[in-house]
Amino acid sequence: xxxxxxxxxxxxxxxxxxxxxxxxxxxxxxxxxxxxxxxxxxxxxxxxxxxxxxxxxxxxxxxxxxxxxxxxxxxxxxxxxxxxxxxxxxxxxxxxxxxxxxxxxxxxxxxxxxxxxxxxxxxxxxxxxxxxxxxxxxxxxxxxxxxxxxxxxxxxxxxxxxxxxxxxxxxxxxxxxxxxxxxxxxxxxxxxxxxxxxxxxxxxxxxxxxxxxxxxxxxxxxxxxxxxxxxxxxxxxxxxxxxxxxxxxxxxx
Amino acid sequence: xxxxxxxxxxxxxxxxxxxxxxxxxxxxxxxxxxxxxxxxxxxxxxxxxxxxxxxxxxxxxxxxxxxxxxxxxxxxxxxxx
Numbered sequence: 001x002x003x004x005x006x007x008x009x010x011x012x013x014x015x016x017x018x019x020x021x022x023x024x025x026x027x028x029x030x031x032x033x034x035x036x037x038x039x040x041x042x043x044x045x046x047x048x049x050x051x052x053x054x055x056x057x058x059x060x061x062x063x064x065x066x067x068x069x070x071x072x073x074x075x076x077x078x079x080x081x082x083x084x085x086x087x088x089x090x091x092x093x094x095x096x097x098x099x100x101x102x103x104x105x106x107x108x109x110x111x112x113x114x115x116x117x118x119x120x121x122x123x124x125x126x127x128x129x130x131x132x133x134x135x136x137x138x139x140x141x142x143x144x145x146x147x148x149x150x151x152x153x154x155x156x157x158x159x160x161x162x163x164x165x166x167x168x169x170x171x172x173x174x175x176x177x178x179x180x181x182x183x184x185x186x187x188x189x190x191x192x193x194x195x196x197x198x199x200x201x202x203x204x205x206x207x208x209x210x211x212x213x214x215x216x217x218x219x220x221x222x223x224x225x226x227x228x229x230x231x232x233x234x235x236x237x238x239x240x241x242x243x244x245x246x247x248x249x250x251x252x253x
Numbered sequence: 254x255x256x257x258x259x260x261x262x263x264x265x266x267x268x269x270x271x272x273x274x275x276x277x278x279x280x281x282x283x284x285x286x287x288x289x290x291x292x293x294x295x296x297x298x299x300x301x302x303x304x305x306x307x308x309x310x311x312x313x314x315x316x317x318x319x320x321x322x323x324x325x326x327x328x329x330x331x332x333x334x
Contacts, residue, residue, distance in 0.1 A: 092295045174280075
């Protein structure tokens, strides 16, 4: 199954390379195709996470109110979900599923790239790693490779910085440290992998960043406004707990 | 109850898993947008499940939970049994 998937990806990459005549361009086109396939899914999960953020205070209130009664809590939360037609397109599984796709692409670029695959005049060989090029042709030949490794780190850090804006204040410094450490690890990892992998990752991240800055944030604001309007204009909820109806005592005759 | 989960006598595996999940929550999770459709979240669920049932059964419960956490489920409040 795994081998089959890798074979499929490398065949597709080969076709694109034949079609456009350049391996580097083919990697970028494949990246864009994969990103485009993921966009509708992302859009839906965006909408639900905007809803989630607007409804969060209300849900917390319910959780506190019925903390000792999980059944009632569940019912009340269900009520909110149905009122707002809350259909969360998202979840942890889709995120986890994306990882094998990344690893498959990684192993395609590492093992199935011909040695003469080049990216126009920029990279003579996409199958070569940064450390290798630096060792064989010195800094003069390797500086573009090194630049791409640095970009690899920078493009890891930027989405995290963008994410931090949606976060609680107290956590920010911690997250920043972790983001920098992770970017450093990525650069260390990128040092010894074929530069084709870096090209893929940089193209993919750049796409993601553009998407986040120009589309995601604006859509998020729009969805949030819609949801807030819905909450504000909705009928006022009054929680009435009805007493059990008792049968009327019969009149004594 | 086999006794590998509850109380102070947690197995090495359970303790290692708890540390990993807590590390994920503290360090890794804040870097990415929130995606979980359940409360408690999948990682919190995993911590509670492993603490209560031990590495094997708790881990299995967590795996089942993650497999439920996708667009075609309703989500919502779903505590560890």
